[in-house]
Amino acid sequence: xxxxxxxxxxxxxxxxxxxxxxxxxxxxxxxxxxxxxxxxxxxxxxxxxxxxxxxxxxxxxxxxxxxxxxxxxxxxxxxxxxxxxxxxxxxxxxxxxxxxxxxxxxxxxxxxxxxxxxxxxxxxxxxxxxxxxxxxxxxxxxxxxxxxxxxxxxxxxxxxxxxxxxxxxxxxxxxxxxxxxxxxxxxxxxxxxxxxxxxxxxxxxxxxxxxxxxxxxxxxxxxxxxxxxxxxxxxxxxxxxxxxxxxxxxxxxxxxxxxxxxxxxxxxxxxxxxxxxxxxxxxxxxxxxxxxxxxxxxxxxxxxxxxxxxxxxxxxxxxxxxxxxxxxxxxxxxxxxxxxxxxxxxxxxxxxxxxxxxxxxxxxxxxxxxxxxxxxxxxxxxxxxxxxxxxxxxx
Numbered sequence: 001x002x003x004x005x006x007x008x009x010x011x012x013x014x015x016x017x018x019x020x021x022x023x024x025x026x027x028x029x030x031x032x033x034x035x036x037x038x039x040x041x042x043x044x045x046x047x048x049x050x051x052x053x054x055x056x057x058x059x060x061x062x063x064x065x066x067x068x069x070x071x072x073x074x075x076x077x078x079x080x081x082x083x084x085x086x087x088x089x090x091x092x093x094x095x096x097x098x099x100x101x102x103x104x105x106x107x108x109x110x111x112x113x114x115x116x117x118x119x120x121x122x123x124x125x126x127x128x129x130x131x132x133x134x135x136x137x138x139x140x141x142x143x144x145x146x147x148x149x150x151x152x153x154x155x156x157x158x159x160x161x162x163x164x165x166x167x168x169x170x171x172x173x174x175x176x177x178x179x180x181x182x183x184x185x186x187x188x189x190x191x192x193x194x195x196x197x198x199x200x201x202x203x204x205x206x207x208x209x210x211x212x213x214x215x216x217x218x219x220x221x222x223x224x225x226x227x228x229x230x231x232x233x234x235x236x237x238x239x240x241x242x243x244x245x246x247x248x249x250x251x252x253x254x255x256x257x258x259x260x261x262x263x264x265x266x267x268x269x270x271x272x273x274x275x276x277x278x279x280x281x282x283x284x285x286x287x288x289x290x291x292x293x294x295x296x297x298x299x300x301x302x303x304x305x306x307x308x309x310x311x312x313x314x315x316x317x318x319x320x321x322x323x324x325x326x327x328x329x330x331x332x333x334x335x336x337x338x339x340x341x342x343x344x345x346x347x348x349x350x351x352x353x354x355x356x357x358x359x360x361x362x363x364x365x366x367x368x369x370x371x372x373x374x375x376x377x378x379x380x381x382x383x384x385x386x387x388x389x390x391x392x393x394x395x
Contacts, residue, residue: 012043014063015243018051019071019092023186024214025232026071029092032236033069040244042066051075056083067243073140079103088250090243092235095139100254104242106235109260110140114147114181116261117209117228120270121179122155124207128178130170132162132191141183144211148181167194176205179270185210185217185227192221192269208269223268223285231262279305279312280319284327291331292355298324332356333369340378347374 015037021027030046037044047059051070059065068084073093079100081089091105099105121129129152133141145161152159157179162170171194182188188210192202200206202223210218213229238257245252268285286304290296301324302312316324332354339350348359356362363374370377 013041014065015042015044015240016047016059016063016065016068017044017071018047018056018059018068020048021046023212024216025212025230028232029071029236029239032233032238033240034236035233036237036240036244040240042240051080053080053083056080060084060087067247069239069243073108074138076137088243088246090239090246092239093140096256097139099256102254104246104254105256106239106242107256107258108140108230108235109258110143111147112260113211113228113230114144115151116264117181117211118148118151120226120264120266121181121207121209122151122157124177124179124203124270126177126179126207127157128160128175129157130160130162130174130178130180130206131183132167132180132187133183134187138183144181144183152179167191168198171195171200171206172198174206176200177203177207178205179207180209182208182210185212185214185225188225188227189217189221192225202269203271209264213263213265218265218267219289221269223271223281224288226265226267226270228264229262231259234262235259277315277319279307280316283312283316283324284320287324287327287331291328292335292353294355294357296328296355298328301328329365332362333366336362336366336374337377340374341381347378350374 017030017033019026019030021030030044033044045063045065047055056068060068065087067088067090069090069092070079071092072079072095076095078098079091079094081100081102089100089103091100091103093108094100094105096107129148131145131148133145149159149161158175160170160174164170167190171191180191182191188208191208195202195206195208202208208225210225210227211230213227218225218227238259242255242257267288268281271281271284283301283305286301287296290300302309305312305315307315313324316327320327336350336354339345339353340347345353347363351359351362354362366374366377372380
């Protein structure tokens with residue numbers, strides 16, 4: 001194993017990042033910081049231990065960094081400014097009630113994230129709402145709860161926040177149907193499991209949305225979990241850039257900048273079906289997961305429904321309003337639109353990625369639905385986005 005001293009001999013600028021990499025959100029923050037580090041020529045050394053004073057002092061002695069980044073999302077109280085001495089520091093999600101007087105911070109806009117989740121949940125038209133937060137006090141959990149409460153009351157809904165030890169009893173006591181926001185996907189998984197354990201149907205009795213969009217949790221649940229994806233990668237990049245500002249301009253006053261949600265990923269936990277049918281809901285989840293596989297056909301979906309072809313066809317059309325084939329094409333179409341908007345993939349590659357072996361078939365289908373070719377649709381959407389950015393750019 002290489003010692004830290006070898007890095008110093010190579011004259012590398014080391015930056016320490018005090019943060020775990022256990023969860024997807026943390027790894028995305030790290031990815032953003034790495035992107036900035038490559039541009040700057042830094043070596044980022046992750047310190048996965050808790051950022052206690054002793055751990056910080058040990059890491060500073062070992063690595064002699066030019067600066068440090070510290071994730072404070074799961075820490076309380078004042079930041080450990082004194083331990084770092086004169087070393088430049090940038091904090092991530094430091095409690096805004098206890099800001100650092102010396103160092104800058106990147107802070108998650110928890111209210112904006114909760115509002116995006118609320119929009120999806122309240123669109124279901126349920127009269128009851130609930131929130132499940134962190135078992136330990138966390139400022140961002142409180143902010144999400146408060147914002148969701150405001151949106152629910154504004155919509156004329158009753159609101160309940162879980163604050164006890166018995167999640168099963170709380171879920172049982174809620175007026176049904178109820179739209180529940182969980183503070184993150186890990187907590188949402190526990191709510192999801194508790195509900196299914198006592199026979200509460202999702203999303204008919206309760207709809208659930210989480211935050212973080214960690215596919216490991218979201219895709220493992222049945223039905224899948226709707227979740228908001230905060231812009232963690234941008235947060236990590238901004239964090240590193242704030243640290244660079246402090247390194248380049250020592251003595252400048254600290255600043256606080258915010259990062260918000262990037263998108264909401266809708267899954268079965270908030271998908272309201274006109275007819276409550278477990279088989280149809282299972283089929284919809286199966287199609288959503290597998291639509292872009294070229295091998296997927298109606299027979300595979302019917303096998304998932306575990307009933308005769310005639311009954312499967314009838315139940316699906318009654319519940320959803322169109323056929324199984326139409327649903328497969330629709331999921332593929334939505335994925336194609338996403339790739340056209342968010343990537344530079346060629347139209348041929350997108351057609352293949354969406355599960356079609358016939359490029360001409362899908363391009364004809366796309367034009368029938370939009371009135372435009374895939375190329376023209378992409379150009380139109382890109383132009384609209386550019387105009388929107390220009391209109392919202394500060395003077």
